[in-house]
Amino acid sequence: MTRRPSDRDQSSRAVNLQDIADRAGVSLATASRVLGNGSRRVNDELIERVTRAAADLGYSANLPARTVATGYSDIVGVLVHDISDPYFSTIATAVVQRADQHAAVVSIGNAFGDARRELAYVAMMRSMRARAVVVAGSRSDDRDGHQALCDELEAFQRGGGRAVCIGQPLPGIDTVAPENEAGARALGVALAAAGHRSFAVLAGPPHLHTARDRLRGFRAGLEAAGIELHSDDVISGQFNRDGGYEAVSTLLSRSAPLPRCVFAVNDVMAVGALARLRTAGLDVPGDVAVAGFDDIVTLRDVWPRLTTVRLPLEAMGEMAGRLALDQQRDEAPRLLPVPGEVILRESTALAAGSVAS
Amino acid sequence: MTRRPSDRDQSSRAVNLQDIADRAGVSLATASRVLGNGSRRVNDELIERVTRAAADLGYSANLPARTVATGYSDIVGVLVHDISDPYFSTIATAVVQRADQHAAVVSIGNAFGDARRELAYVAMMRSMRARAVVVAGSRSDDRDGHQALCDELEAFQRGGGRAVCIGQPLPGIDTVAPENEAGARALGVALAAAGHRSFAVLAGPPHLHTARDRLRGFRAGLEAAGIELHSDDVISGQFNRDGGYEAVSTLLSRSAPLPRCVFAVNDVMAVGALARLRTAGLDVPGDVAVAGFDDIVTLRDVWPRLTTVRLPLEAMGEMAGRLALDQQRDEAPRLLPVPGEVILRESTALAAGSVAS
DNA sequence: CTAGTCTTGGAAAGCGCTTTCCCAAAGCTT
């Protein structure tokens, strides 16, 4: 099977470095030094010849082979619940941009919130010898799944990769942590200060940390203003648009009077709530006020504009990218808290001077 | 962490197949046959021993090495303009789902519509020996860039990968082609039939094929109804939310009377237009009607609900995934046209019986 | 003019896997 350089075969095997070396009349090593990282000086004329040969033949380095040889790749994995959710796609875009600057290529994994898929994806990144992996999205209560993920991430790091997480801190792993609880608390305080008195919370799934933290914070904020949130006023459901829609359906179907203000634990749910209220012929904020969380850019144009807690999603992705790519490996794991900013808009406006019952 | 005395060094080198073979007391070849594709029968007891050893040592196959050995990888590249645009993230999600079924892992590239980045990304996928690449998003007029991309994709296919494109057909490449022109035409016809008579088009960038096709189709639809679209009534701008917003600003700043109906060549622009009109205190559809294109799911809850042309984005991603992964290589390139469906909603409603001037 | 230090090209030894090839042992048929 040994091919002489002279007998060019017809098979469509891709051109490799040896082909380039042959054509340029240099050794494999020299060709590699020219086209590779260039750690060693090569005669200008040879550089020229090799470069020319590579261009002529349309050479494209075999990256997997390079990875095998060096033990190092330029893949960065990003793991999200759902890339079509603007929350995640915004973060992912930022990571991609950061990775671009490091000539790294991003591989995005959709886990649909499933712990098994998450595990499989991180394992895959480990198999690929990825340079780093960014895990975004709320952890859930599944103890075993959680532990397995931590183990896998640890193995990943032992193998020389870097792991970063966006959301709940994972032990031993750099984390960009949005302050869900504090943000929701501030929102509760602000809404109370604006004159709201009766509330319901569309709380999302009880097992999701993010959802729970936001509920807890909001409740604390109200309590600080002397308002108590009854458990009847907490409706759980899905963490997406339909979850918000259905939670409002539940509220509407009850005999109890509607609360004057509804807090959905994320913007997408808030939009679902808005849709359901409109279907019921109710005015927002006239009849019911609605607030969300995240301040998703795509949703800034919904009307009435949503009161929400702004998370700097782009900055968060950017920070995660930086942690994953810039930092030295020997530093201790970091925790970067990200504060949210309460933004009051039309969706929770009250007629001037009035105090809602 | 039980290391056998025979283990040579303490360095944290990842466990490899040889380690597994040693521990199981079999040869490298046998270990490979058990853990690899299993193309050959292996004694049950040995299978058991190897599997056990792999589990004990937390073995994770080195995928790049496998790729080097076989020449095949399980990476699928998806190239989009902007993953945070719901149009693309919806498509990407569908491709990811399809790829999951093939145990392939998706790598998403953001080109931000820049031809150079697109080229670089496809080249990168070729370097990675990716199994397939899906290029989504409108081509622009840049002749050279376009040719370079085609060349690169052809090189990619010659190297054994599959290329699929979503949008304008590329020569020699399987394409999922939304019928932009026909859809826009149908929309024009439908709006005219609904009684609209005076129009403007927020046309996006003139060099983008998708934008142009939609404009051309819309114009043809109006002409079929005996309505002519003057060039004054075509405002170009960006293909995103801000483009819609600013185009309406332009309309408002003119001395001419506002058109009764505005067609934005995509939904995101339509939402920008809606925002601008609202800022100007104009009612939609009372004062001005607005229509979009795509029927983005995230935007179905904006109010008034947008008249649009629905593209089955998920199905399109799914089809692209299928073309990329299921099909045999020797078949001729295919062109799968995807029809759009006109959906009339509140944003273009006219008071019953009235005909807009 | 010789010894010592840089340069810089090439041969070859890996990297971790798959797969071909070889061969021993076992199962058939006559």
Add this chain to the structure above:
DNA sequence: AAGCTTTGGGAAAGCGCTTTCCAAGACTAG
């Protein structure tokens, strides 16, 4: 019992690259 085909394990040859290691030539220094 002799000749076959299976069966399945192991040695070793790659895959395409990087990176030692070596050696030869080009310089300095004494």
